[in-house]
Amino acid sequence: MTIRYPRPLRPGDRIGVTSPSSGVAEKLRARLDVALRDLEQRGYEVVVGRCMDGSTHVSAPAADRAAELTAMLTDPTIRAVVPPWGGETAIDLLSLLDFEAIGRAEPTWVVGYSDMSTILTPLTLLTGVATVHGNNLMETPYRTPEGLKSWLDIVTAPQGEPFTQEPPGRYRTARFDDFVGHPEVRDFTLDAEGGWTRLDGDGEVDIEGRLIGGCVETLGPLAGTPYLDTSRFAGDEPLLVYVEACEDNAFTICRHLHGMRLAGFFDRAAAVLVGRTHAPDSPTLTQHEAVLDALGTLGVPIVADVECGHVAPYLPLVNGAGGRGGGRGRTGGRGELRRGDTAAPARGPRHPGAPP
The missing domain is CATH 3.50.30.60 (LD-carboxypeptidase A C-terminal domain-like)
Structure with a gap:
């Protein structure tokens, strides 16, 4: 399968934040705010979706989560999508995601791990769009140890440059x-x-x-x-x-x-x-x-x-x-x-x- 890579992220680009699985409990909102500010201080415009509620194990009904994720991945103005973290039951989205529309759209970076594997891996296997299995939004403020890259290092890397x-x-x-x-x-x-x-x-x-x-x-x-x-x-x-x-x-x-x-x-x-x-x-x-x-x-x-x-x-x-x-x-x-x-x-x- 031919792999399609989203273009490198640049300052001024929009990053979508949504929770395809678990949202953020109120007591953890302060950490979310820190992570969002970090992205903004790097020069990105952050778009926070409606599916972010952390009162149960899912941020919203499956149809709403699937619709919001599909909308972000087919919006040409959003260049990357990153969740706060994974969760438990993102499997309920797979039959609701419009993989054909996502595959036709200009590629967008999708980042995450844990329950986000449920989305990332099928997305690459079905559409050929590269995805990043890496630290989620809530880990983004951490300083990256020597020898490793952060997800932001990877999605901003120049086209054609190995690392x-x-x-x-x-x-x-x-x-x-x-x-x-x-x-x-x-x-x-x-x-x-x-x-x-x-x-x-x-x-x-x-x-x-x-x-x-x-x-x-x-x-x-x-x-x-x-x-x-x-x-x-x-x-x-x-x-x-x-x-x-x-x-x-x-x-x-x-x-x-x-x-x-x-x-x-x-x-x-x-x-x-x-x-x-x-x-x-x-x-x-x-x-x-x-x-x-x-x-x-x-x-x-x-x-x-x-x-x-x-x-x-x-x-x-x-x-x-x-x-x-x-x-x-x-x-x-x-x-x-x-x-x-x-x-x-x-x-x-x-x-x-x-x-x-």
Whole structure:
């Protein structure tokens, strides 16, 4: 499938804010205001939608959320759409979104992770428009650690310019910061050390392919449906498939991954990247073991503890873009991949260590 990249975001452009899944509770509005001001101070005009209520697990009825998201993605004056965060049941939007109209419109950047995977991944698979699996709006005020990019770095990158990201070697053990008591927090508390871990063996890794993936808990229910057809999307190209677990125990993640594999989600995978997780192990199965149990028979490199999930800091990945990574790793969590490369929204010239 031909990938279409939205043009780079520029000061003066409009950014749409809506909640396709969960909205923002009143006690967290101060953090939302901080994030919105940050965008405005960078020179963007921010358009906040009506679907933002945080009193229940959804911001509005499904039809209203789908209509608002479709309207923003087909409005030529809105150049990017970012939600405050994910949620629980964005799956109820898929049959209501007008993917044909979105596919005909000029491409717009869509950003997010967690339950936003339910929207981002099908959007790229069905329309060929690149999307950004990266930090949400509420994480946007954080300073980006050295070696990583923010979603704003990526969507403002010049057309044709590749970029490189590297594991920072540190992560946060707490699930969340206190946005109620400290709405203006801007520095991650990265209180633990750890790099990337190769699960399937040892030795050099040199992987390359087109990126696609997302949250296991929200993509698992889409396995085998037209919304998650990676084989049609890939054609003859290899894929770098990434997955990450939010909160389900290892038994549940194992079942989800088996189901996704049986449905063909990993059929074109040249490698699998697995996000670092706070999700619990099960009594006789760890999260790493769950991945190997489900995907070890693929015969491709499996690299875990990547910063592409719910554990801060965040390494944004561009669905649909080409990517390349390399380095060394060991089974058992001691090895690190010293470099992870993801492609910019472009097809620029390649150089050693750069993606296509």
